[in-house]
Amino acid sequence: MSVSTTPVISLIRGDGIGPEISEAVVKMLDAAGAKLSYEELPAGEGALRLHQDPLPEITIQSISKNKVALKGPLSTPKGSGFRSVNVALRQHFDLYANVRPALSFPGVPSRYKDVDIVTVRENTEDIYAGIEHFVGPGRSAAESIAVITRFGSERIVRYAFEYARRHKRKKVSIIHKANILKMSNGLFLEVAKAVASEYPDIQHDDVIVDAACMKLVLFPERFDVIVTMNLFGDILSDLIAGLVGGLGVSPGANLGEKAAIFEAVHGSAPDIAGMGIANPTALALAAEMMLHHLGQSEAAGRLRRGILTGLADERLRTKDLGGQANTKTFTDGVCAAIGHGG
Ligand code: NAI
Numbered sequence: 001m002s003v004s005t006t007p008v009i010s011l012i013r014g015d016g017i018g019p020e021i022s023e024a025v026v027k028m029l030d031a032a033g034a035k036l037s038y039e040e041l042p043a044g045e046g047a048l049r050l051h052q053d054p055l056p057e058i059t060i061q062s063i064s065k066n067k068v069a070l071k072g073p074l075s076t077p078k079g080s081g082f083r084s085v086n087v088a089l090r091q092h093f094d095l096y097a098n099v100r101p102a103l104s105f106p107g108v109p110s111r112y113k114d115v116d117i118v119t120v121r122e123n124t125e126d127i128y129a130g131i132e133h134f135v136g137p138g139r140s141a142a143e144s145i146a147v148i149t150r151f152g153s154e155r156i157v158r159y160a161f162e163y164a165r166r167h168k169r170k171k172v173s174i175i176h177k178a179n180i181l182k183m184s185n186g187l188f189l190e191v192a193k194a195v196a197s198e199y200p201d202i203q204h205d206d207v208i209v210d211a212a213c214m215k216l217v218l219f220p221e222r223f224d225v226i227v228t229m230n231l232f233g234d235i236l237s238d239l240i241a242g243l244v245g246g247l248g249v250s251p252g253a254n255l256g257e258k259a260a261i262f263e264a265v266h267g268s269a270p271d272i273a274g275m276g277i278a279n280p281t282a283l284a285l286a287a288e289m290m291l292h293h294l295g296q297s298e299a300a301g302r303l304r305r306g307i308l309t310g311l312a313d314e315r316l317r318t319k320d321l322g323g324q325a326n327t328k329t330f331t332d333g334v335c336a337a338i339g340h341g342g
Helices: 018-031 045-051 057-066 085-092 150-166 184-196 209-218 230-243 281-293 297-312 327-339
Strands: 008-012 037-040 068-071 097-103 116-122 132-135 141-144 171-176 203-208 225-228 251-255 260-264
Touching: 008 018, 008 057, 018 281, 018 297, 018 327, 057 068, 068 281, 085 260, 097 150, 097 230, 097 281, 116 150, 116 230, 150 171, 150 184, 150 225, 171 184, 171 209, 171 230, 184 203, 203 209, 209 230, 225 230, 251 281, 260 281, 281 297, 297 327
Parallel strands: 008 037, 008 068, 068 260, 116 225, 171 203, 171 225
Antiparallel strands: 097 116, 097 251, 132 141, 251 260
16 A cells, blocks of 8 residues: 555544543554544444444445544443444455454563464354344244355455465464364365465464364464454454453454454453553554554554563553553553654
8 A cells, every 4th residue: 555645544442441542552653653644433332322323324434435444442232232333344344354463572471472373363254144033932042143155264264374475474273163063164174275275385284173272272382373264263362362461462453355444352341441541552553553554664663662662661561461550651651662762
């Protein structure tokens, strides 16, 4: 993408801790010299209150036009109420690839020191396709249907192998449950193996999801890139976030041909909303991914070096990482580090 004009970013500050971490990340982006302008948009609980719609048309229109969004977390009521705005955005813009890197950062307390795993999660199909209904009298049962297509499987697996090649990664692990879900997951595995055979330069293996969970916890260093379907990708990427210090340091990108939406893996954290103690790192790392996507790699490098300096400094560490600092202290520290060249 060209860097000659200033790109306009659709900025959704989000619910819960969303406004606090978005403000912090916009400050860090400014400090890193990112050339961006922002169009602020409503979505989630806040939009429901103001516009009677958790995903107003104005937000859809802005993302269609700008093609790049930075999004704070959005709350979704459990069981009843509106459907997930995150899922709706992914489906509306066909953001089929959810890329979630997890890396052990120096200074971030975690059980492991050498984790470097990128999860590539299919983002539009599977049990999240939205086909759900009650069956039988008096809601005595309910069904959710998992849809896996040859087309969807092929494009996500190809994305994972292309990603591996582009980022000089060595191996792609295909995660599935084809031993039990012989048709849906069997189709995914069959397609994945066929795509893998086109990439002789990248090693691959396939691992059943339950065994993958055990191996990830025992030997995370054996994993490199993971490709999987929507539900397993959702769960595994949180597990993997736990290997590197938690959700506070885990970013994600939702990518497709029509748009790209960058966000933290975590949710709106209502338990700490408004307290000024949220860790903005995950959204800041997502913003770094966004800068690379926009071709602003120098600003991305400055932002990353600032974040790494912040994470390595015990005095700047937020509560979720075992420290005492608040959002503002961490953000000011990162911005100062960027100002001093990281
Ligand atoms: P959550 O990720 O919001 O919180 C889980 C735990 O992690 C909480 O104790 C929270 O305080 C902590 N935490 C999360 N992010 C943090 C941060 N940046 N700094 C410090 N601590 C942090 O998950 P939960 O509670 O299950 O979901 C809350 C809401 O968020 C729900 O409505 C859910 O649907 C929504 N959600 C939205 C997502 C998105 O917008 N992409 C993703 C996941 C959940």
